[in-house]
Amino acid sequence: MSERNKPRLALIGLVAAALIGAAGFYLLRPDDSTASEALDKAKSSQKLQSLTELDGKAPSHRKLDVQTWNTAEGAKVLFVEARELPMFDMRLIFAAGSSQDGDVPGLALLTNAMLNEGVAGKDVGAIAQGFESLGADFGNGAFKDMALASLRSLSAADKREPALKLFSEVVGKPTFPNDSFARIKNQMLAGFEYQKQNPGKLASQELMNRLYGDHPYAHSSDGTATTVPAITLAQLKAFHEKAYAAGNVVIALVGDLSRTEAEAIAAQVSSALPKGPALAKIPQPQEPKASIGHIEFPSKQTNLMLAQLGIDRDDPDYAALSMGNQILGGGGFGTRLMSEVREKRGLAYGVYSGFTPMQARGPFMINLQTRAEMSEGTLKLVQDVLADYLKTGPTEKELDDAKRELAGSFPLSTASNADIVGQLGAMGFYNLPLSYLDDFMRESQSLTVEQVKTVLNKHLSTDKMVIVSAGPTVPQKPLPAPSDKPAEQPLGVPEH
Secondary structure, eight states, rough: OOOOTGGGGEEEEEHHHHHHSOOOOOOOOOOOOOOOOHHHHHHHOOOOOOOHHHHTSSOOOOOOOOEEOOTTTOOOOEEEEEOSEEEEEEEESEEEEGOOOTTTHHHHHHHTGGGEETTTTHHHHHHHHHHHTTEEEEEEEEOOOOOEEEEEEEEEOOOOEEEEEEEHHHHSSSOOOOOHHHHHHHHHHHHHHHHHTTHHHHHHHHHHHHHHHHHHSSSSSTTOOHHHHOHHHHHHHHHHHHTTGGGGGEEEEEEEEEEEHHHHHHHHHHHHOOOOOOOOOOOOOOOOEEEEEEEEOOEEEEEEEEEEEBBTOOOHHHHHHHHIIIIIIITTTHHHIIIIIIIIIISSEEEEEEEEOOOSSEEEEEEEEEEGGHHHHHHHHHHHHHHHHHHHHHHHHHHHHHHHHHHHHHHGGGHHHHHHHHHHHHHHHTOOOTTHHHHHHHHTTTOOOHHHHHHHHHOGGGGGGGEEEEOOOOOOOOOOOSSHHHHOOSSSSSOO
8 A cells, every 4th residue: 555665746736646646657759850849849848957056956847837728518628738758648547446436346447447348349459459559558557546548649639530440438438347347346356365365455345445435435345355255337327328428527638739730639538428417525434443454374473553634635735735744754865753763773674654645535644564573663653653643743854855855856746748737637636726736836945944833733633543453462672772873774675
């Protein structure tokens, strides 16, 4: 569940953008000379600034001229024209994640996985070959809040038009073939068997159950070994008709397109989708009671997870919480948690904290793996670090350093078309202003120590923690004293 070595770029605030960007992309270029010339032009027009040129100033970032409109069917569109390369990226973000599963956990994920398994006259192999022959790439995925479908294609009309036709069929008119349905179900069931051997996965699921109770965020997006076999093709088709409707999608477009071409693309895709309105937003969860749970598991390490409800994506404190979390444990080396747990005592390979704001209140979480015989002491240490941080807040130096890191990494948020389309998708899905990136940067750079401390204590409390551990029950040893050169060195890689 954790992401190792999360870059500090997470400060730009779009956790959802990371999810939207989960599907990888590549560009197949049948005309290498044309693409190479365009790449050379892009390099010459957007050279990287050297540190000498910056002279202490924050790096400039790409200014986005974001255009937006709605299609006739009700789809929301965000578009940025980018002529540097002869290609375009498109992402469709549907409010069709596992929070819409209802009483059928796994339905959203299975529906999304089946999109490119068949359309009229084409099976999964023919669909893959169709995209590949055009130098195009299709991607898809389903998460808690959302499901996505993505297309990267060359922008020349002879490649763009057939790629769009195939993409529109895949997303709007999938046939859900029986043989693929059985195969993907079997793959999901095999995954459940693997999860039984993964203490981190077991701890994560127990944590979400305790944190969210009966709320839609509680169940795994994967479903369960009980619910997935019972899902029917009729349920998939009904879910697609409802959740993949044109009124329930945000279309993000970036690339070598004019406004007229972008409007035509959005209209073509929107008209191919089922007709219907946006789904209702899910309700906010109830505040859970603090609790501690343990999962017995035969391993040398113990997984520790601490969590409480955080914020939703509309919360005005988001920038301050993001900055405060970076200092606590949101980045790599140098954070409070990493310094005390790994660098001074060698108790873990890594320890990370993070807010995941979603449509409803997402979790704030701290997670790590540590030696089983020191798990109780390590848990107490993590709790003490958090309590001290909430009491004292960040230092001026910590805040200044975090601001500089944000300023340095900020240009990466719009460094490529794929980055931009991820930002647009999240901005559209969560109804953020078109000036969001600039607003976030400006607000973050103006924060004071007292502001960060205040919002941290407003949203976090050591008395509200839900704690889950997974590992063996073994006699405990005392923690080593903090040292610049700890005798106990962290393991080279996490156990799971």
